[in-house]
Amino acid sequence: MNKLIIPFFLLIIGCVNTSNENKTAFPFTLPEEMPERELSSAVKRLYTDYSSVHPQENELFSQFKYTELKGFDYNNHDGTITRRDPSKVIYENGKYYVWYTYRNTSLPPQGAKKCNDTIPSSDWDLAEIWYATSTDGFTWEEQGVAIKRPAKPNIGWRSVTTADILVWEGKYYLYYQGFMEASGTRGDDCPVTASWADSPDGPWTPVNEIIIPNGKNGEWDMYSIHDPYPLVYNDKIYLYYKSDFNGKEKKVRMQGLAVADNPLGPFEKHPLNPVISSGHETSLFQFKSGIAALVYKDGVEHNTIQYAADGVNFEIASITELMPYAAAPYIPDAFTNTKDGRGITWGMAHFINVSGWSRMNSMLVRFDCDLSQDIHDDEMKEHRVNHSPDVYFKQGLSKKQRERIFR
Amino acid sequence: MNKLIIPFFLLIIGCVNTSNENKTAFPFTLPEEMPERELSSAVKRLYTDYSSVHPQENELFSQFKYTELKGFDYNNHDGTITRRDPSKVIYENGKYYVWYTYRNTSLPPQGAKKCNDTIPSSDWDLAEIWYATSTDGFTWEEQGVAIKRPAKPNIGWRSVTTADILVWEGKYYLYYQGFMEASGTRGDDCPVTASWADSPDGPWTPVNEIIIPNGKNGEWDMYSIHDPYPLVYNDKIYLYYKSDFNGKEKKVRMQGLAVADNPLGPFEKHPLNPVISSGHETSLFQFKSGIAALVYKDGVEHNTIQYAADGVNFEIASITELMPYAAAPYIPDAFTNTKDGRGITWGMAHFINVSGWSRMNSMLVRFDCDLSQDIHDDEMKEHRVNHSPDVYFKQGLSKKQRERIFR
Numbered sequence: 058m059n060k061l062i063i064p065f066f067l068l069i070i071g072c073v074n075t076s077n078e079n080k081t082a083f084p085f086t087l088p089e090e091m092p093e094r095e096l097s098s099a100v101k102r103l104y105t106d107y108s109s110v111h112p113q114e115n116e117l118f119s120q121f122k123y124t125e126l127k128g129f130d131y132n133n134h135d136g137t138i139t140r141r142d143p144s145k146v147i148y149e150n151g152k153y154y155v156w157y158t159y160r161n162t163s164l165p166p167q168g169a170k171k172c173n174d175t176i177p178s179s180d181w182d183l184a185e186i187w188y189a190t191s192t193d194g195f196t197w198e199e200q201g202v203a204i205k206r207p208a209k210p211n212i213g214w215r216s217v218t219t220a221d222i223l224v225w226e227g228k229y230y231l232y233y234q235g236f237m238e239a240s241g242t243r244g245d246d247c248p249v250t251a252s253w254a255d256s257p258d259g260p261w262t263p264v265n266e267i268i269i270p271n272g273k274n275g276e277w278d279m280y281s282i283h284d285p286y287p288l289v290y291n292d293k294i295y296l297y298y299k300s301d302f303n304g305k306e307k308k309v310r311m312q313g314l315a316v317a318d319n320p321l322g323p324f325e326k327h328p329l330n331p332v333i334s335s336g337h338e339t340s341l342f343q344f345k346s347g348i349a350a351l352v353y354k355d356g357v358e359h360n361t362i363q364y365a366a367d368g369v370n371f372e373i374a375s376i377t378e379l380m381p382y383a384a385a386p387y388i389p390d391a392f393t394n395t396k397d398g399r400g401i402t403w404g405m406a407h408f409i410n411v412s413g414w415s416r417m418n419s420m421l422v423r424f425d426c427d428l429s430q431d432i433h434d435d436e437m438k439e440h441r442v443n444h445s446p447d448v449y450f451k452q453g454l455s456k457k458q459r460e461r462i463f464r
Numbered sequence: 465m466n467k468l469i470i471p472f473f474l475l476i477i478g479c480v481n482t483s484n485e486n487k488t489a490f491p492f493t494l495p496e497e498m499p500e501r502e503l504s505s506a507v508k509r510l511y512t513d514y515s516s517v518h519p520q521e522n523e524l525f526s527q528f529k530y531t532e533l534k535g536f537d538y539n540n541h542d543g544t545i546t547r548r549d550p551s552k553v554i555y556e557n558g559k560y561y562v563w564y565t566y567r568n569t570s571l572p573p574q575g576a577k578k579c580n581d582t583i584p585s586s587d588w589d590l591a592e593i594w595y596a597t598s599t600d601g602f603t604w605e606e607q608g609v610a611i612k613r614p615a616k617p618n619i620g621w622r623s624v625t626t627a628d629i630l631v632w633e634g635k636y637y638l639y640y641q642g643f644m645e646a647s648g649t650r651g652d653d654c655p656v657t658a659s660w661a662d663s664p665d666g667p668w669t670p671v672n673e674i675i676i677p678n679g680k681n682g683e684w685d686m687y688s689i690h691d692p693y694p695l696v697y698n699d700k701i702y703l704y705y706k707s708d709f710n711g712k713e714k715k716v717r718m719q720g721l722a723v724a725d726n727p728l729g730p731f732e733k734h735p736l737n738p739v740i741s742s743g744h745e746t747s748l749f750q751f752k753s754g755i756a757a758l759v760y761k762d763g764v765e766h767n768t769i770q771y772a773a774d775g776v777n778f779e780i781a782s783i784t785e786l787m788p789y790a791a792a793p794y795i796p797d798a799f800t801n802t803k804d805g806r807g808i809t810w811g812m813a814h815f816i817n818v819s820g821w822s823r824m825n826s827m828l829v830r831f832d833c834d835l836s837q838d839i840h841d842d843e844m845k846e847h848r849v850n851h852s853p854d855v856y857f858k859q860g861l862s863k864k865q866r867e868r869i870f871r
Contacts, residue, residue: 079735082683087710097736098777099770100718107764111714115764122865123856193870276489303494307518311507328486329504355847357514357522360767360783363506370505376767378785379851379859403869408853422853425861425869436862440762444786446815446829448855449530452786454832455843458529462810462832463600 108374113438116400117349117362118375119426120437126423128189128197136165136416139180140187142219142284142338143405143421144231146387147257149224152190153387154257155405156203156231157421158218159187166417169241178239180409180417181218186233188257194387194403194423204231204252204261211265212250215239221339221385222257223287223294223320224392229254230320231261232268232285232296245301246271249285251321269298269315269324277302277331278313286339289392290348290368293318297339297350300331310355312339314369332369335359340384342428343391343398349428353380362428379442381406381424400429515781520845523807524756524769525782526833527844533830535596535604543572543823546587547594549626549691549745550812550828551638553794554664556631559597560794561664562812563610563638564828565625566594573824576648585646587816587824588625593640595664601794601810601830611638611659611668618672619657622646628746628792629664630694630701630727631799636661637727638668639675639692639703652708653678656692658728676705676722676731684709684738685720693746696799697755697775700725704746704757707738717762719746721776739776742766747791749835750798750805756835760787769835786849788813788831807836 079094091104103110112118132138144156162177172178186204189197204217213235220233235250249269252261269285272278278300286297294317303309311331315324335356341348347366353359360378363371386404402425409419427437454462486501498511510517519525539545551563569584579585593611596604611624620642627640642657656676659668676692679685685707693704701724710716718738722731742763748755754773760766767785770778793811809832816826834844861869 082679082685082733083737085679085682085684085686085709085711087684087714087716095736097739097741098772098779099741099765100736100738103741103764110764111716112764112766113714120859122859122861123853124861125853125857272489272492275492277492277494278489279492302492304492307494307520309494309518326489329502329507330490331507332504334504334506334510353848357510357517357519358506358783359519359847360785365505372505376765376783378767379856408856410850411853420853422856425865432868434865434868436865440766441760442859443817444855445858446530446532446818446827448851448858449786449815449829450532451852451855452527452529452849454529454531458832458841458843461839461841 106373112375112440113435115375116430117344117364117428118377118438119362119428120377120439120442121379121381122425122437123381124195124423124425126197126421127195128191129199129421131418131420134412134416134418134420136412136418137162139184139418140421141180141407141409141419142383143385143407144221145286145385145391146194146404147222147224147391148387148389149257152192153194154188154190154222155197155385155421156186156188156220156222157405157407158184158220159202160184165415169239172239172241178241179245180419182216182236182240184216184218186217186220186231200258203259204233204263207263207265210237211263212237212248212267213263219284219338221284221286223289225289225294225320227255228320229257230287232287234283234285235267244280244305245283246280247282249282249298253320264321266321268322269296272300272326277311278326284339286341287320288341288343288348288388289394290343292394294320294324295348295368296324297333297341299337299339310335310337312336312350327369329369332365333363333371335361338383340381340386342386342388342401343395344400344428345398345430346396347398349374349398349400351380351384353384354382381422382409383407384424399431402427402429402432513780519782519847520842522782523837524751524771524835525784525845526769526835527784527846527849528786528788529832529844530788531602531830531832533604533828534602535598535606536828538825538827541819541823541825541827543819543825544569546591546825547828548587548814548816548826549790550792550814551628552693552792552798553601553811554629554631554798555794555796556664559599560601561595561597561629562604562792562828563593563595563627563629564812564814565591565627566609567591572822576646579646579648585648586652587826589623589643589647591623591625593624593627593638607665610666611640611670614670614672617644618670619644619655619674620670626691626745628691628693630696632696632701632727634662635727636664637694639694641690641692642674651687651712652690653687654689656689656705660727671728673728675729676703679707679733684718685733691746693748694727695748695750695755695795696801697750699801701727701731702755702775703731704740704748706744706746717742717744719743719757734776736776739772740770740778742768745790747788747793749793749795749808750802751807751835752805752837753803754805756781756805756807758787758791760791761789788829789816790814791831806838809834809836809839
């Protein structure tokens with residue numbers, strides 16, 4: 058037996074140069090494919106972990122540009138009006154549609170202890186789902202309410218928020234968080250429910266059922282199912298969602314997947330959940346034969362764009378910065394069951410807390426990017442954002458930090 | 465033979481659960497160690513690729529805070545005075561020392577075609593190495609020139625820039641770029657030379673030799689050896705440097721390592737060079753038994769902090785944002801040959817191009833962070849930088865981009 062085994066191991070050793078014995082220095086012209094020489098870990102990763110050795114040639118790398126929207130009034134951002142958590146943008150009837158969380162209350166949010174039937178606890182308490190349309194994606198006409206809060210004790214009686222849209226066999230489905238207590242009572246607890254309509258302009262019929270239920274006691278998603286985000290993929294509805302878990306002290310946010318054959322379910326949660334370890338809101342799109350995700354704000358792998366060839370096992374595709382929060386792109390092929398997702402060039406996002414904590418409110422914003430196979434925008438592919446010094450100085454030392462340093 | 469081989473393969477198959485058959489959902493309490501269940505790729509990476517599942521418990525994750533320095537005059541930032549590319553900060557004689565590239569010319573940089581003996585081509589042309597001292601790291605006293613430009617044709621006659629400091633057996637060594645043509649003539653070409661002194665206040669004796677030579681024709685570092693950055697590690701001098709290569713169209717910047725037993729060499733370039741695939745200036749420090757690097761601005765793995773247990777094979781330790789450029793930390797154990805590097809809490813960096821291209825100049829700035837085993841600063845460990853909307857809107861669409869979108 059040894060006669061056969063030993064040559065096998067010798068063969069392996071022969072193929073791997075472990076002696077740092079490159080006979081020549083690394084070449085001036087960067088090879089586009091992995092060269093046959095021993096490489097440092099960092100240079101090797103360029104070839105094994107990314108689609109190109111140049112960020113600007115990586116279809117899943119982009120900078121993000123931001124434009125203020127026309128058509129929305131915020132009462133001088135005094136905290137009484139908020140618009141946040143936009144849905145994906147869809148194009149129907151010659152115009153773009155977006156749905157979002159809309160709050161219009163007499164006072165800004167006052168926290169869970171001071172809230173009541175008309176005073177909101179959080180920025181998304183006592184909210185409805187409103188919608189707006191636009192012919193260019195920059196100037197919007199607010200169309201009013203799409204989903205009202207139902208009467209108590211129906212799902213969402215306290216607040217309906219953070220909607221997203223599915224178009225399926227000629228019908229429209231809005232999935233959203235249905236609060237049955239004020240956000241902040243324990244945490245930010247809710248399941249997901251849905252409404253459907255024959256037109257994007259409604260009227261919307263609530264299903265009055267929980268569509269994505271919270272996990273059982275002790276499971277990662279036992280308290281919150283946030284940011285339901287449906288895409289049509291692999292002939293099914295892939296609905297991604299976020300949950301907060303691990304308690305308050307070291308709260309983590311991850312994203313899971315629930316799959317269904319029909320819009321109203323049943324949705325089966327994926328056994329490998331959570332499938333995205335970092336980030337905050339759900340922001341995904343079909344790309345080539347897989348699914349891409351914008352991962353930002355929270356967790357170990359924030360500031361990345363990730364890709365899962367199977368929609369489940371996400372790898373880092375690029376590292377970027379100044380990403381849009383609550384990003385909700387316009388995805389032309391979101392519901393076409395595409396096998397070659399073309400990617401995205403723009404969408405909606407939000408800025409939270411634009412007036413400070415005492416006048417808490419959020420606003421919608423447009424972002425543009427080049428995460429598309431169909432355009433190539435050099436400016437979007439610049440390696441870095443150039444900030445003026447004041448942006449850095451704004452990130453100054455706190456009083457506590459200065460005391461630590463000067464002690 | 466088959467009798468022995470087959471059970472071996474069965475054993476492998478038995479150990480790897482490939483059927484997505486988790487019998488329970490992921491737990492609400494995030495396990496600190498990798499749990500025995502099948503995991504998605506993203507969640508698995510939390511345990512295999514990072515020192516903690518929580519960014520805030522990762523010693524090599526930090527945000528960065530910025531403070532304007534007192535004590536430096538810039539002629540109202542009219543482009544005639546620049547200070548950039550600080551050295552590591554050292555502490556001697558009861559005060560901190562920093563060296564930097566200093567330019568004081570009658571006109572701002574005019575490009576390689578318009579430059580002459582007194583008009584600079586680039587921001588770092590016709591420069592000298594100056595130094596300053598401080599008792600607190602915030603208010604600095606400029607002490608004047610450390611390294612003048614030598615007479616032509618000595619190394620550095622056109623400009624001496626981008627110095628860094630080594631303390632070795634009671635002597636002080638400054639390594640710096642020695643230009644023998646105006647930057648921009650072909651590219652930004654220079655080798656590295658050095659000067660030494662018995663005191664950080666000088667006088668400095670130039671060695672008048674090339675210490676780190678450019679590579680041979682066709683090698684990655686044939687044109688530039690930038691940002692020489694010496695540390696004492698493994699009983700030797702580990703000098704990291706940067707080179708630009710691959711031509712102008714798709715220029716890349718990577719970092720290499722040269723090792724010597726003595727400050728004036730000979731330095732042997734590492735056979736695995738380049739050892740860092742991304743970033744811009746060199747910014748490294750001893751950490752535990754290895755070397756950590758700040759990697760920013762350019763390349764696939766910008767916005768990361770990396771770690772090499774052997775000083776050569778760097779892995780991503782964390783992903784962050786708004787990093788200091790040309791970061792040059794105060795490293796208390798930079799020259800102690802430590803086997804347990806304690807890390808860094810502050811240093812110097814620069815902002816380039818603070819007045820626009822026509823009045824090009826750069827300024828020094830202080831950064832603070834928590835990349836230290838010896839402090840834990842909650843504010844430095846926040847997952848994200850909160851910017852006001854104007855920071856995003858500043859990154860707006862260009863005219864060219866608006867024309868593409870509205871065409």
